[in-house]
Amino acid sequence: MSTTTSNPPISNEVALRIALAVRVLPEISLTELIEALQDNVGEVLNEAALSRITVTNLKTAFGQTYDLDGEEEGEDANAGDIAALKEAVRILWGAKDEAEALPTIEPYQDGEMPHSVRIAVASNNRELLDGHFGSCLRYLVYQLSATTLKLIDIRSALEADLSDDRNGFRINLIRDCHVVYIVSIGGPAAAKVVQAGIYPMKLIEGGEARAILTDLQTVIATAPPPWMAKVLGIAEGDRVKNYKAIEAS
Structure with a gap:
Protein backbone atom coordinates (compact mmCIF):
# COMPACT_ATOMS: atom_id res chain seq x y z
CA MET A 1 0.00 0.00 0.00
CA ALA A 101 -1.21 11.19 27.17
CA LEU A 102 0.80 13.34 24.79
CA PRO A 103 2.52 16.47 26.10
CA THR A 104 0.97 19.87 25.42
CA ILE A 105 2.06 21.80 22.33
CA GLU A 106 3.06 25.38 23.13
CA PRO A 107 2.08 28.38 20.97
CA TYR A 108 4.79 29.48 18.59
CA GLN A 109 5.09 31.80 15.60
CA ASP A 110 7.97 31.52 13.14
CA GLY A 111 10.55 34.17 13.83
CA GLU A 112 9.61 34.86 17.44
CA MET A 113 12.78 33.19 18.80
CA PRO A 114 15.87 34.77 17.22
CA HIS A 115 19.04 32.66 17.22
CA SER A 116 17.12 29.42 17.72
CA VAL A 117 17.23 25.94 16.23
CA ARG A 118 14.49 23.40 15.55
CA ILE A 119 15.02 19.98 17.11
CA ALA A 120 13.17 16.70 16.46
CA VAL A 121 13.14 14.00 19.15
CA ALA A 122 12.25 10.39 18.29
CA SER A 123 9.69 9.30 20.87
CA ASN A 124 7.34 6.44 21.73
CA ASN A 125 6.09 7.52 25.15
CA ARG A 126 5.10 10.81 26.71
CA GLU A 127 7.88 13.43 26.47
CA LEU A 128 10.76 10.98 26.25
CA LEU A 129 13.65 10.41 23.89
CA ASP A 130 13.19 6.64 23.55
CA GLY A 131 12.77 5.96 19.84
CA HIS A 132 14.76 4.47 16.96
CA PHE A 133 14.71 6.73 13.89
CA GLY A 134 13.11 4.05 11.73
CA SER A 135 10.47 2.78 14.15
CA CYS A 136 9.50 5.53 16.61
CA LEU A 137 5.81 6.37 16.83
CA ARG A 138 6.29 10.12 16.63
CA TYR A 139 8.70 13.05 16.60
CA LEU A 140 8.48 15.73 19.24
CA VAL A 141 9.51 19.03 17.63
CA TYR A 142 11.05 21.79 19.74
CA GLN A 143 12.19 25.33 19.04
CA LEU A 144 15.22 26.02 21.17
CA SER A 145 17.43 29.01 21.91
CA ALA A 146 19.97 29.60 24.67
CA THR A 147 17.19 30.86 26.97
CA THR A 148 13.90 29.43 25.68
CA LEU A 149 12.60 25.94 24.95
CA LYS A 150 9.17 25.23 23.43
CA LEU A 151 7.47 22.07 22.22
CA ILE A 152 5.92 23.43 19.03
CA ASP A 153 4.62 20.29 17.30
CA ILE A 154 4.09 16.53 17.61
CA ARG A 155 4.31 14.64 14.31
CA SER A 156 2.99 11.11 14.01
CA ALA A 157 5.20 8.67 12.10
CA LEU A 158 2.45 6.03 12.02
CA GLU A 159 1.93 6.24 8.27
CA ALA A 160 5.61 5.67 7.53
CA ASP A 161 4.97 1.91 7.66
CA LEU A 162 2.55 2.29 4.75
CA SER A 163 5.01 4.22 2.62
CA ASP A 164 7.11 2.80 -0.21
CA ASP A 165 10.07 4.74 1.23
CA ARG A 166 9.84 4.60 5.03
CA ASN A 167 13.01 6.55 5.73
CA GLY A 168 12.12 9.14 3.11
CA PHE A 169 8.68 9.57 4.70
CA ARG A 170 10.27 10.14 8.12
CA ILE A 171 12.83 12.59 6.77
CA ASN A 172 10.06 14.61 5.13
CA LEU A 173 8.25 14.77 8.48
CA ILE A 174 11.18 16.59 10.05
CA ARG A 175 12.76 18.28 7.05
CA ASP A 176 12.36 21.72 8.68
CA CYS A 177 14.44 20.58 11.68
CA HIS A 178 18.16 21.18 12.07
CA VAL A 179 18.82 18.28 14.47
CA VAL A 180 17.16 14.95 15.24
CA TYR A 181 17.79 13.11 18.51
CA ILE A 182 17.44 9.31 18.40
CA VAL A 183 18.49 6.37 20.55
CA SER A 184 19.53 4.46 17.43
CA ILE A 185 19.73 4.86 13.66
CA GLY A 186 21.00 2.62 10.88
CA GLY A 187 23.90 3.67 8.67
CA PRO A 188 21.93 4.10 5.41
CA ALA A 189 19.22 6.07 7.21
CA ALA A 190 21.81 8.27 8.91
CA ALA A 191 23.37 9.06 5.54
CA LYS A 192 19.99 10.11 4.14
CA VAL A 193 19.29 12.26 7.21
CA VAL A 194 22.62 14.06 6.83
CA GLN A 195 22.02 14.48 3.10
CA ALA A 196 18.72 16.21 3.95
CA GLY A 197 20.65 18.75 6.02
CA ILE A 198 19.61 17.33 9.40
CA TYR A 199 22.23 16.56 12.07
CA PRO A 200 21.59 13.18 13.78
CA MET A 201 22.39 13.07 17.51
CA LYS A 202 22.42 9.54 18.92
CA LEU A 203 21.93 9.09 22.67
CA ILE A 204 21.65 5.37 23.33
CA GLU A 205 20.49 5.83 26.92
CA GLY A 206 17.68 8.20 25.91
CA GLY A 207 15.91 10.07 28.69
CA GLU A 208 13.62 13.00 29.40
CA ALA A 209 13.55 15.14 26.26
CA ARG A 210 13.50 18.47 28.08
CA ALA A 211 16.44 17.54 30.30
CA ILE A 212 18.47 16.53 27.25
CA LEU A 213 17.60 19.74 25.42
CA THR A 214 18.39 21.83 28.48
CA ASP A 215 21.93 20.44 28.26
CA LEU A 216 21.98 21.49 24.60
CA GLN A 217 20.93 25.00 25.63
CA THR A 218 24.03 25.20 27.81
CA VAL A 219 26.18 24.32 24.82
CA ILE A 220 24.43 26.96 22.71
CA ALA A 221 24.94 29.59 25.41
CA THR A 222 28.61 28.84 25.98
CA ALA A 223 30.36 27.22 23.05
CA PRO A 224 28.25 26.18 20.05
CA PRO A 225 30.17 24.25 17.39
CA PRO A 226 30.56 26.14 14.08
CA TRP A 227 27.74 24.33 12.25
CA MET A 228 25.29 25.18 15.02
CA ALA A 229 26.53 28.75 15.33
CA LYS A 230 25.84 29.14 11.62
CA VAL A 231 22.29 27.83 12.04
CA LEU A 232 21.79 30.18 15.00
CA GLY A 233 22.88 33.14 12.89
CA ILE A 234 25.87 33.97 15.07
CA ALA A 235 28.47 35.92 13.09
CA GLU A 236 31.75 34.08 12.60
CA GLY A 237 33.71 36.73 14.47
CA ASP A 238 31.46 36.31 17.51
CA ARG A 239 31.81 32.53 17.75
CA VAL A 240 33.83 30.98 20.52
CA LYS A 241 37.03 29.66 19.00
CA ASN A 242 37.68 26.90 21.48
CA TYR A 243 34.59 24.75 21.89
CA LYS A 244 33.80 21.21 22.78
CA ALA A 245 31.72 19.67 19.99
CA ILE A 246 28.59 17.75 20.83
CA GLU A 247 29.37 14.06 20.49
CA ALA A 248 26.96 11.26 19.60
CA SER A 249 26.87 8.41 22.08
Whole structure:
Protein backbone atom coordinates (compact mmCIF):
# COMPACT_ATOMS: atom_id res chain seq x y z
CA MET A 1 0.00 0.00 0.00
CA SER A 2 1.37 3.42 -0.91
CA THR A 3 0.74 6.71 0.83
CA THR A 4 0.41 8.58 -2.46
CA THR A 5 -3.27 9.39 -1.90
CA SER A 6 -5.30 12.53 -1.29
CA ASN A 7 -6.43 11.36 2.13
CA PRO A 8 -5.73 13.74 5.03
CA PRO A 9 -2.89 12.66 7.35
CA ILE A 10 -3.71 10.75 10.51
CA SER A 11 -3.98 13.15 13.44
CA ASN A 12 -1.78 12.84 16.53
CA GLU A 13 -4.72 11.67 18.65
CA VAL A 14 -5.79 8.99 16.16
CA ALA A 15 -2.18 7.89 15.68
CA LEU A 16 -1.77 7.56 19.44
CA ARG A 17 -4.92 5.43 19.75
CA ILE A 18 -3.84 3.10 16.95
CA ALA A 19 -0.30 2.80 18.31
CA LEU A 20 -1.61 1.94 21.78
CA ALA A 21 -4.18 -0.51 20.40
CA VAL A 22 -1.59 -2.49 18.44
CA ARG A 23 0.42 -2.96 21.65
CA VAL A 24 -2.35 -5.14 23.10
CA LEU A 25 -2.59 -7.21 19.90
CA PRO A 26 0.82 -8.94 19.90
CA GLU A 27 0.13 -11.09 16.84
CA ILE A 28 -0.92 -8.11 14.73
CA SER A 29 1.41 -5.64 13.00
CA LEU A 30 0.76 -1.92 12.79
CA THR A 31 0.19 -2.18 9.05
CA GLU A 32 -2.31 -5.02 9.49
CA LEU A 33 -4.29 -3.04 12.07
CA ILE A 34 -4.43 0.08 9.91
CA GLU A 35 -5.57 -1.94 6.89
CA ALA A 36 -8.24 -3.68 8.99
CA LEU A 37 -9.52 -0.33 10.23
CA GLN A 38 -9.63 1.10 6.71
CA ASP A 39 -11.46 -1.99 5.44
CA ASN A 40 -14.17 -1.42 8.05
CA VAL A 41 -14.55 2.37 8.23
CA GLY A 42 -12.99 3.66 5.01
CA GLU A 43 -9.64 5.11 4.00
CA VAL A 44 -9.96 8.21 6.18
CA LEU A 45 -9.11 7.39 9.80
CA ASN A 46 -10.33 10.00 12.27
CA GLU A 47 -11.86 9.91 15.74
CA ALA A 48 -15.39 9.54 14.38
CA ALA A 49 -14.32 6.59 12.23
CA LEU A 50 -12.57 4.84 15.12
CA SER A 51 -15.69 5.21 17.27
CA ARG A 52 -17.51 2.90 14.81
CA ILE A 53 -15.07 0.01 15.24
CA THR A 54 -16.46 -3.02 17.09
CA VAL A 55 -15.02 -6.20 18.54
CA THR A 56 -16.83 -8.07 15.76
CA ASN A 57 -14.96 -6.01 13.16
CA LEU A 58 -11.62 -7.00 14.65
CA LYS A 59 -12.69 -10.63 15.19
CA THR A 60 -13.56 -10.84 11.50
CA ALA A 61 -10.29 -9.23 10.44
CA PHE A 62 -8.03 -11.23 12.76
CA GLY A 63 -10.02 -14.38 13.53
CA GLN A 64 -7.62 -16.72 11.75
CA THR A 65 -4.57 -15.11 13.36
CA TYR A 66 -6.08 -15.41 16.82
CA ASP A 67 -7.73 -18.82 16.17
CA LEU A 68 -11.12 -17.48 17.20
CA ASP A 69 -13.23 -19.70 14.98
CA GLY A 70 -15.24 -22.65 16.25
CA GLU A 71 -14.79 -22.20 19.97
CA GLU A 72 -16.36 -25.17 21.73
CA GLU A 73 -18.81 -24.78 24.56
CA GLY A 74 -17.03 -24.52 27.89
CA GLU A 75 -13.64 -23.93 26.28
CA ASP A 76 -11.99 -20.70 27.42
CA ALA A 77 -8.67 -21.00 25.57
CA ASN A 78 -9.55 -17.96 23.49
CA ALA A 79 -10.74 -15.79 26.37
CA GLY A 80 -7.45 -13.92 26.44
CA ASP A 81 -7.67 -13.18 22.72
CA ILE A 82 -11.22 -11.84 23.06
CA ALA A 83 -10.11 -9.71 26.01
CA ALA A 84 -7.27 -8.29 23.90
CA LEU A 85 -9.68 -7.38 21.11
CA LYS A 86 -12.04 -5.71 23.60
CA GLU A 87 -9.15 -3.74 25.08
CA ALA A 88 -8.02 -2.67 21.59
CA VAL A 89 -11.51 -1.42 20.77
CA ARG A 90 -11.66 0.47 24.07
CA ILE A 91 -8.40 2.19 23.20
CA LEU A 92 -9.52 2.96 19.64
CA TRP A 93 -12.61 4.63 21.07
CA GLY A 94 -10.41 6.95 23.10
CA ALA A 95 -9.90 5.30 26.50
CA LYS A 96 -6.25 5.38 27.52
CA ASP A 97 -4.20 5.73 30.64
CA GLU A 98 -3.21 9.23 31.70
CA ALA A 99 0.44 8.17 31.55
CA GLU A 100 0.09 7.68 27.80
CA ALA A 101 -1.21 11.19 27.17
CA LEU A 102 0.80 13.34 24.79
CA PRO A 103 2.52 16.47 26.10
CA THR A 104 0.97 19.87 25.42
CA ILE A 105 2.06 21.80 22.33
CA GLU A 106 3.06 25.38 23.13
CA PRO A 107 2.08 28.38 20.97
CA TYR A 108 4.79 29.48 18.59
CA GLN A 109 5.09 31.80 15.60
CA ASP A 110 7.97 31.52 13.14
CA GLY A 111 10.55 34.17 13.83
CA GLU A 112 9.61 34.86 17.44
CA MET A 113 12.78 33.19 18.80
CA PRO A 114 15.87 34.77 17.22
CA HIS A 115 19.04 32.66 17.22
CA SER A 116 17.12 29.42 17.72
CA VAL A 117 17.23 25.94 16.23
CA ARG A 118 14.49 23.40 15.55
CA ILE A 119 15.02 19.98 17.11
CA ALA A 120 13.17 16.70 16.46
CA VAL A 121 13.14 14.00 19.15
CA ALA A 122 12.25 10.39 18.29
CA SER A 123 9.69 9.30 20.87
CA ASN A 124 7.34 6.44 21.73
CA ASN A 125 6.09 7.52 25.15
CA ARG A 126 5.10 10.81 26.71
CA GLU A 127 7.88 13.43 26.47
CA LEU A 128 10.76 10.98 26.25
CA LEU A 129 13.65 10.41 23.89
CA ASP A 130 13.19 6.64 23.55
CA GLY A 131 12.77 5.96 19.84
CA HIS A 132 14.76 4.47 16.96
CA PHE A 133 14.71 6.73 13.89
CA GLY A 134 13.11 4.05 11.73
CA SER A 135 10.47 2.78 14.15
CA CYS A 136 9.50 5.53 16.61
CA LEU A 137 5.81 6.37 16.83
CA ARG A 138 6.29 10.12 16.63
CA TYR A 139 8.70 13.05 16.60
CA LEU A 140 8.48 15.73 19.24
CA VAL A 141 9.51 19.03 17.63
CA TYR A 142 11.05 21.79 19.74
CA GLN A 143 12.19 25.33 19.04
CA LEU A 144 15.22 26.02 21.17
CA SER A 145 17.43 29.01 21.91
CA ALA A 146 19.97 29.60 24.67
CA THR A 147 17.19 30.86 26.97
CA THR A 148 13.90 29.43 25.68
CA LEU A 149 12.60 25.94 24.95
CA LYS A 150 9.17 25.23 23.43
CA LEU A 151 7.47 22.07 22.22
CA ILE A 152 5.92 23.43 19.03
CA ASP A 153 4.62 20.29 17.30
CA ILE A 154 4.09 16.53 17.61
CA ARG A 155 4.31 14.64 14.31
CA SER A 156 2.99 11.11 14.01
CA ALA A 157 5.20 8.67 12.10
CA LEU A 158 2.45 6.03 12.02
CA GLU A 159 1.93 6.24 8.27
CA ALA A 160 5.61 5.67 7.53
CA ASP A 161 4.97 1.91 7.66
CA LEU A 162 2.55 2.29 4.75
CA SER A 163 5.01 4.22 2.62
CA ASP A 164 7.11 2.80 -0.21
CA ASP A 165 10.07 4.74 1.23
CA ARG A 166 9.84 4.60 5.03
CA ASN A 167 13.01 6.55 5.73
CA GLY A 168 12.12 9.14 3.11
CA PHE A 169 8.68 9.57 4.70
CA ARG A 170 10.27 10.14 8.12
CA ILE A 171 12.83 12.59 6.77
CA ASN A 172 10.06 14.61 5.13
CA LEU A 173 8.25 14.77 8.48
CA ILE A 174 11.18 16.59 10.05
CA ARG A 175 12.76 18.28 7.05
CA ASP A 176 12.36 21.72 8.68
CA CYS A 177 14.44 20.58 11.68
CA HIS A 178 18.16 21.18 12.07
CA VAL A 179 18.82 18.28 14.47
CA VAL A 180 17.16 14.95 15.24
CA TYR A 181 17.79 13.11 18.51
CA ILE A 182 17.44 9.31 18.40
CA VAL A 183 18.49 6.37 20.55
CA SER A 184 19.53 4.46 17.43
CA ILE A 185 19.73 4.86 13.66
CA GLY A 186 21.00 2.62 10.88
CA GLY A 187 23.90 3.67 8.67
CA PRO A 188 21.93 4.10 5.41
CA ALA A 189 19.22 6.07 7.21
CA ALA A 190 21.81 8.27 8.91
CA ALA A 191 23.37 9.06 5.54
CA LYS A 192 19.99 10.11 4.14
CA VAL A 193 19.29 12.26 7.21
CA VAL A 194 22.62 14.06 6.83
CA GLN A 195 22.02 14.48 3.10
CA ALA A 196 18.72 16.21 3.95
CA GLY A 197 20.65 18.75 6.02
CA ILE A 198 19.61 17.33 9.40
CA TYR A 199 22.23 16.56 12.07
CA PRO A 200 21.59 13.18 13.78
CA MET A 201 22.39 13.07 17.51
CA LYS A 202 22.42 9.54 18.92
CA LEU A 203 21.93 9.09 22.67
CA ILE A 204 21.65 5.37 23.33
CA GLU A 205 20.49 5.83 26.92
CA GLY A 206 17.68 8.20 25.91
CA GLY A 207 15.91 10.07 28.69
CA GLU A 208 13.62 13.00 29.40
CA ALA A 209 13.55 15.14 26.26
CA ARG A 210 13.50 18.47 28.08
CA ALA A 211 16.44 17.54 30.30
CA ILE A 212 18.47 16.53 27.25
CA LEU A 213 17.60 19.74 25.42
CA THR A 214 18.39 21.83 28.48
CA ASP A 215 21.93 20.44 28.26
CA LEU A 216 21.98 21.49 24.60
CA GLN A 217 20.93 25.00 25.63
CA THR A 218 24.03 25.20 27.81
CA VAL A 219 26.18 24.32 24.82
CA ILE A 220 24.43 26.96 22.71
CA ALA A 221 24.94 29.59 25.41
CA THR A 222 28.61 28.84 25.98
CA ALA A 223 30.36 27.22 23.05
CA PRO A 224 28.25 26.18 20.05
CA PRO A 225 30.17 24.25 17.39
CA PRO A 226 30.56 26.14 14.08
CA TRP A 227 27.74 24.33 12.25
CA MET A 228 25.29 25.18 15.02
CA ALA A 229 26.53 28.75 15.33
CA LYS A 230 25.84 29.14 11.62
CA VAL A 231 22.29 27.83 12.04
CA LEU A 232 21.79 30.18 15.00
CA GLY A 233 22.88 33.14 12.89
CA ILE A 234 25.87 33.97 15.07
CA ALA A 235 28.47 35.92 13.09
CA GLU A 236 31.75 34.08 12.60
CA GLY A 237 33.71 36.73 14.47
CA ASP A 238 31.46 36.31 17.51
CA ARG A 239 31.81 32.53 17.75
CA VAL A 240 33.83 30.98 20.52
CA LYS A 241 37.03 29.66 19.00
CA ASN A 242 37.68 26.90 21.48
CA TYR A 243 34.59 24.75 21.89
CA LYS A 244 33.80 21.21 22.78
CA ALA A 245 31.72 19.67 19.99
CA ILE A 246 28.59 17.75 20.83
CA GLU A 247 29.37 14.06 20.49
CA ALA A 248 26.96 11.26 19.60
CA SER A 249 26.87 8.41 22.08
